[in-house]
Amino acid sequence: LEGIIAKKSSSTYAPDLRSKDWLKIKVNQRQEVIIAGFTKNEDTVKQFSSLLLAVYENGQLQYVGKVGTGFSDKLQKEMMAQFKPLITDKSPFETIPDVNKPSRFRPNPPKAKATWLKPELVCEVSFSEVTSDGVFRHPSFDGMRTDKKAKDVVRETAVDTEAIIEEKDQPEDKHAKALKPPKEKERKTLLNPKDETQVRKICGHDLKFTSLSKIYWPEDKVTKRDMFNYYYRVAEYILPYLKDRPMSLNRFPGGIHGPSFYQKNVKDKAPDWAKTFPYTTSNGEDKLYLLGTDEASLLWMASLGCIEMNPWFSRAQSPDNPDYCVIDLDPDKNTFDQVVEAAQEVRKVLDAIGVPSFPKTSGSTGIHIYIPLDSKYSYDQSQMFARIIVKLVHQQIPGYTSLERMVSKRKGKMYLDFLQNRPGATIAGPYSLRPKPGATVSMPLTWDEVKPGLTMKDFTIFNATDRLKETGDLFKGVLGKGIDLVKTIKKAQSIFDVDGE
The missing domain is CATH 2.40.50.140 (Nucleic acid-binding proteins)
Structure with missing residues (x-):
């Protein structure tokens, strides 16, 4: 087949006459x-x-x-x-x-x-x-x-x-691709261990890295240099979850115990080569967000003291349509084993209605569970679905979970947070470092790993890259085929006592 002829349906053939009505x-x-x-x-x-x-x-x-x-x-x-x-x-x-x-x-x-x-x-x-x-x-x-x-x-x-x-x-194993180890050999570090200031060309741009011996995690003696080297080594894993997403910059210029602040507007601050995204908030504020794009944008954010990476749930191409729904298990006076138990209850509900789910540690105190949507639905629809799921989970374990938004009304119980599913909200992305003692990482898990005995400090800056060499990217399915929300809710209604909201 050399090609096809396309024509406007109402047009007729005219010999020796070229027009846009007939195309080769x-x-x-x-x-x-x-x-x-x-x-x-x-x-x-x-x-x-x-x-x-x-x-x-x-x-x-x-x-x-x-x-x-x-x-x-x-x-x-x-x-x-x-x-x-x-x-x-x-x-x-x-x-x-x-x-x-x-x-x-x-x-x-x-x-x-x-x-x-x-x-x-x-x-x-x-x-x-x-x-x-x-x-x-x-x-x-x-x-x-x-x-x-x-x-x-x-x-x-x-x-x-x-x-x-x-x-x-052939029947497809939804997790097979995610479980493959990476093809690339272990990446070397970006910065040498001696010079305090170094310049590196990243994606064609000169980036300057300064004060490299500054201690960012005092308890663990982890430096700013260590942070840069970590993000450089995990770039191929973390970038798919930052690409084309507006970023909320959570800056810790003095390390994890110093003053921190959020920066969302990078107007007149971002380098000329950086890609940005103009957005008007629900309050009518005009902001220019930095877009995650490549290693240069990742390392530039880190150079601002962004210890953690906080991407939107949606991309600039479809800002009102999240790529995934998130259920955030946020404990108060709970043990982490109770967080694990709650996560498994979420999984049981989702498995019962045929919904794929992908867990990761938050890197702080909780567990995040992602459900792929493939940007087919609005934030309101995503939040509605998350609310249905957490209500069903709460019915199973009411003794130590709560749906109350106000902390004072939770009475020390774990919050089953579905309200993260809203425009502009962010949580630490997969493979992100966290500004917590231990230099913990928000690490994707297999469901078999979500079991009693799991701790947040199992995954840190010290062992994350070795783990990734063995597991590959366990989170790939999050950016894959999204669920059919209408069919899923109908199935939930047929199995559980769901009102459809």
């Missing part, structure tokens, strides 16, 4: 590729003329052509900033490709000079076909792929549609 849409293939270098033609004023592309085949880097379309001037400048630290005199290919090779489409190509890069950056291109010598024909640049590692980029091969359908028809 060509089928293109897509492939992630490594940027192995760039060329610059003689007499050009552009940052570069084309990118030199590569993929791995049988462990060897193979040249697959060059791409010279799909860039704006602004994008080229941004890309060149990423290229400069990677420029090298040595070609990454065993056999240096002829970047000025003529083709039947360009028998006299302009003379271009090649500049080689260390093969670390990944982008995506679309193309019409692959030539007999493995080069992409008519490629076009589609964008950078910061989520991909260069070593994982191999030449893709087409698979028969029926084979894919057969695979999709």
Whole structure:
């Protein structure tokens, strides 16, 4: 199939006349590729003329052509900033490709000079076909792929549609993907152990890290440097839960026992490269939130003294529609074993109505339980659903749980908090450090781990990365397929005494 013809339903065919009523849409293939270098033609004023592309085949880097379309001037400048630290005199290919090779489409190509890069950056291109010598024909640049590692980029091969359908028809283990250990080897630290001030280029931006020996967790002798190194090492795990989300900055510039404050408005404060999100609160206040995007935004927040990361439940693309519903078990005079028992009661209710759930320690005193919604519902609908669940749980364990919002009315009982499900509310995200003695981490768990004897200090800055090497990201399902709220509530009504609210 080369392509399709699309037409406006009311239009008629007119020979030798081009219009938007009839469109020829060509089928293109897509492939992630490594940027192995760039060329610059003689007499050009552009940052570069084309990118030199590569993929791995049988462990060897193979040249697959060059791409010279799909860039704006602004994008080229941004890309060149990423290229400069990677420029090298040595070609990454065993056999240096002829970047000025003529083709039947360009028998006299302009003379271009090649500049080689260390093969670390990944982008995506679309193309019409692959030539007999493995080069992409008519490629076009589609964008950078910061989520991909260069070593994982191999030449893709087409698979028969029926084979894919057969695979999709197999029953899926909802947790299988989340339980896979990470492919990447353990990441080294970002900052050296000696210099008090260090500058590092992160995602093409120079970030300055200062006062690195300042003690942030005095009881545990954990420094500001340790915090930066932790977030650098867990970046691939935490970033999916920060990406495109407005952030509430909870700042502890003097460490966990010093003064702290929340900052939500970063107008005139954020660096030029940072992405932001304008939002008018229910009180009519105009604020400019920082968006979590990449390692640079993560480490810039940490440089402000943000010990913990507090993302919205929704993304900037759909700010009124949360990606998940959260039930927050907030103890008062309860033991942690009672928190565990309450969490298992939540699980029983959710299992009974076929709802997947994902627990994590809060890193403080409680447990958070996430339910995927896939941004299909409003905050009000999410909160309504959470309220139904906690009411059912409270009926099972009324002796030590409460639905009272006012602390004084709870009488020391554990609060089953469903009101976190509202616009702008935040809790510490998965893999976030917490400003608590012990340098604890809000750690995703398997349900088998939610049992008596579990403690908050089981997961800290000291052991979190070792755990992640073994478990991988247990929380992936939170950002996966969302529940069908209508069907779920009907099922709850058929099993429990639920009024539908």
